[in-house]
Amino acid sequence: MLKEQIQKELKIFGLNGFEHPIFYHCHTGIRFEIGVGDVYDNDGVPLKEYVDNALNRAMKIYNNGIKCPSILVWGVYPQNDEEKHNFQIVFQEKIASIPPQEEYSRDIKVDDNKTKTTEFYWDLQKSKIPMEKIFQEIILGDLGGVQEFVSSVYLFDIENHVMLHLYDDRGLDIVAYDKNTLMPLYQKFNIWILDYDRERINKIFLD
Template identity: 30%
Template sequence: MDDPEIKLERPLFYKSPFGLRFEIGPSDLEIWNDESKSLNSEYFSVALERAMSIFHAVFEASDDIAITYQIFSDGRRKIKKRSFIFKQLNSLDNAKIELSDHREIYSEDLDYKSECWKRATISGIKTTEIDTEQLFKAIINTDFSSLQPKLNGECYLINRTKQLVLNLYDDRGMDVVSNRKEPLDSLYRSHNHLILDYDRESIDKVFS
């Protein structure tokens, strides 16, 4: 299928017809070690484990997927071929890369004609061709200056086979959305324990 008719704008959960919102960073673990004032590695390990578990529940090896990466630009900032996102693919030889500018997303934040969102969409790839673990680790590390790797920007994984979009937005959470309820039913059941409590009531009304 073509890209789902989902507007790639955060928060994805609140802007999509059907969606699930998951807690990625474990609330029962502290981010910082009180004694050493260092980051708690267990927190980040559990967060990555949760993100990967959700990903594997809805992305199979043979699925036809696309990756969209976007950054805010004042007109000068661009997405370069040496960007972190491109390095997470085994090969770009058979991939289709489309670069585009967008003013229809976050439009209330765009004050000048030179401002836009730069987007790179990588399509024609399979799930197995991307180092998802390294990508998720970089997203989880986003707000912590001492941690590497790090991804500066937004990343959306589009599963064209399953007709859904996944967005891990930082260490706190992940949205998985679709235009239809059916692609999310099994994920709702298998990962119900990770649903963010804040949105659980509204999610249960749709899926339970």
């Protein structure tokens, strides 16, 4: 079961669930800055250069950090079956016409209010999900795109115990069980590390 595999991985990372920001809740990880420069033109339209540069950074980190893509998880908040179906249609229209292999729904509390949440799971060994499309939709989410992709998509490399979380156009968290797994990323893309967390990240990899 994909859900059970993900629960095991989260425990390996020191997580009880998808706790945001992922980087701050894990013992080993890197926080990268993805979006840099001006976001909008004079008319308030997202600049193509900004989006393209953010996508380029995200794809380079993915291609260098995720050696064996295993499972993709998308968490959404449909309040009924119709809304849940509509989310799947959005995924098919924006990403790929591939239904999830599993889904898991439950009730949770948000600010003392009960709401429903659903997680869709794709087995990446069986489903050819185009990561570039996924990342582009996440980046566009707060810039006039589909907001449900923001902060809600998680990519796992089970074999190497790595999770990548591109949360929006600004940044990306990548965490692992073993810091040596992420050391090549730390060295190769060091200039992209978010300056706010650079001291903390340096301690992880240089101590």
